Amino acid sequence: MIKAFNAEKKLEKRFATLNEKLRRTLNRINRRYMLAHPLSELLGTIVIAVLLWFGGVLILENHSSINAAEFIYYLVIFYSIINPAKDLSKAGYSVQKGLASLERVDKILKAENTLSEPTLPKEITSFNERIDFKNVNFRYQTDWVLQDINLTIPKGKTVALVGQSGAGKSTLVDLLPRFYDVTEGEILIDGINIKELNTKDIRSLMGNVNQEAILFNDTFFNNIAFGVENATLEQVMEAAKIANAHDFIMATENGYETTIGDRGSKLSGGQRQRISIARAILKNPPILILDEATSALDTESEKMVQEAIEKLMMNRTTLVIAHRLSTIKRADEICVMSEGKIVERGKHDELIALNGYYKRLYDMQSF
Numbered sequence: 001m002i003k004a005f006n007a008e009k010k011l012e013k014r015f016a017t018l019n020e021k022l023r024r025t026l027n028r029i030n031r032r033y034m035l036a037h038p039l040s041e042l043l044g045t046i047v048i049a050v051l052l053w054f055g056g057v058l059i060l061e062n063h064s065s066i067n068a069a070e071f072i073y074y075l076v077i078f079y080s081i082i083n084p085a086k087d088l089s090k091a092g093y094s095v096q097k098g099l100a101s102l103e104r105v106d107k108i109l110k111a112e113n114t115l116s117e118p119t120l121p122k123e124i125t126s127f128n129e130r131i132d133f134k135n136v137n138f139r140y141q142t143d144w145v146l147q148d149i150n151l152t153i154p155k156g157k158t159v160a161l162v163g164q165s166g167a168g169k170s171t172l173v174d175l176l177p178r179f180y181d182v183t184e185g186e187i188l189i190d191g192i193n194i195k196e197l198n199t200k201d202i203r204s205l206m207g208n209v210n211q212e213a214i215l216f217n218d219t220f221f222n223n224i225a226f227g228v229e230n231a232t233l234e235q236v237m238e239a240a241k242i243a244n245a246h247d248f249i250m251a252t253e254n255g256y257e258t259t260i261g262d263r264g265s266k267l268s269g270g271q272r273q274r275i276s277i278a279r280a281i282l283k284n285p286p287i288l289i290l291d292e293a294t295s296a297l298d299t300e301s302e303k304m305v306q307e308a309i310e311k312l313m314m315n316r317t318t319l320v321i322a323h324r325l326s327t328i329k330r331a332d333e334i335c336v337m338s339e340g341k342i343v344e345r346g347k348h349d350e351l352i353a354l355n356g357y358y359k360r361l362y363d364m365q366s367f
């Protein structure tokens with residue numbers, strides 16, 4: 001991006017400014033720090049010299065109430081006190097430095113996890129009936145992002161969300177695995193509020209394929225087997241075949257042992273997405289969350305992956321967000337979202353007949 005927008009100069013300047021500020025601050029600190037030692041040494045020596053001279057004069061002229069031996073004794077004690085006193089002032093400096101760091105570390109250590117785990121979680125090992133969103137309202141900061149969401153997803157059905165970007169679709173599906181907590185209302189799985197369940201249990205029921213495929217700098221094998229313990233190569237291959245990823249994986253140098261670079265940087269967008277679909281296939285969860293899972297694919301591979309996804313969706317409960325409406329025609333219910341609200345809902349044909357928001361979206365996409 002920096003190169004493409006010819007912004008090297010701008011960023012160099014930003015770096016130089018920051019660097020210069022750091023240099024000046026460090027110089028100031030070091031100058032004082034380095035000066036402190038010789039200065040205190042000098043002051044200490046001057047004090048001793050003055051004491052020696054003044055005390056010496058008093059004793060030699062016999063004006064003093066102590067004798068020479070006692071005076072030397074006194075000098076030795078005074079001299080041994082100087083060093084600890086200097087250390088004390090140095091400690092003050094270190095304490096201040098430590099406090100500044102503590103403040104920053106404390107911010108992280110004391111950060112509160114806003115999701116509270118229930119103390120006595122109810123148990124859930126399988127998903128049997130349905131998911132309910134009841135009067136759900138949600139906001140990240142001040143503005144409501146979701147309002148009055150009421151939605152039921154019966155087991156085995158597919159519910160699709162459509163709507164322009166920023167409508168709140170991703171936010172809505174993020175509430176289900178409890179990445180965020182609802183602000184008002186509740187979400188129930190088989191009639192149990194998800195706040196009463198262990199988040200680990202909830203998430204083990206779900207598989208996500210996201211808009212942005214999140215991959216790790218690791219091998220194909222480890223990226224696909226990510227959510228499953230002790231997966232075998234056969235299982236991973238099987239999943240990759242269903243996701244139409246097997247062929248391009250085998251075409252790489254080390255096959256499944258090839259590393260894919262940071263966040264999958266050595267792959268194309270479509271390949272990345274197919275890996276994350278294979279990951280979901282391998283996990284084999286009862287609930288599937290697809291957030292624009294095919295958006296990074298070209299039309300041809302989308303067709304292939306669409307087949308894979310349809311196989312994956314069979315006998316499964318699916319919450320799917322799609323920007324291409326052709327992919328969700330067969331959904332059991334389509335919810336059209338706009339500005340955080342569900343404005344239309346129904347089957348494809350019903351929504352077309354309604355001649356509203358959905359119809360407009362649909363017309364825009366068909367030539």
Ligand SMILES: Nc1ncnc2c1ncn2[C@@H]1O[C@H](COP(=O)(O)OP(=O)(O)O)[C@@H](O)[C@H]1O
Pocket residue numbers: 140141145163164165166167168169170171172
């Ligand atoms: N982490 C976040 N913090 C604050 N606001 C957010 C965050 N994520 C999304 N939003 C806002 O919430 C709204 C809905 O976003 P999103 O659910 O991603 O929309 P969609 O998936 O439908 O395109 C947007 O206005 C967006 O700016």
Ligand SMILES: [Mg+2]
Pocket residue numbers: 169170171211291
């Ligand atoms: Mg989104």
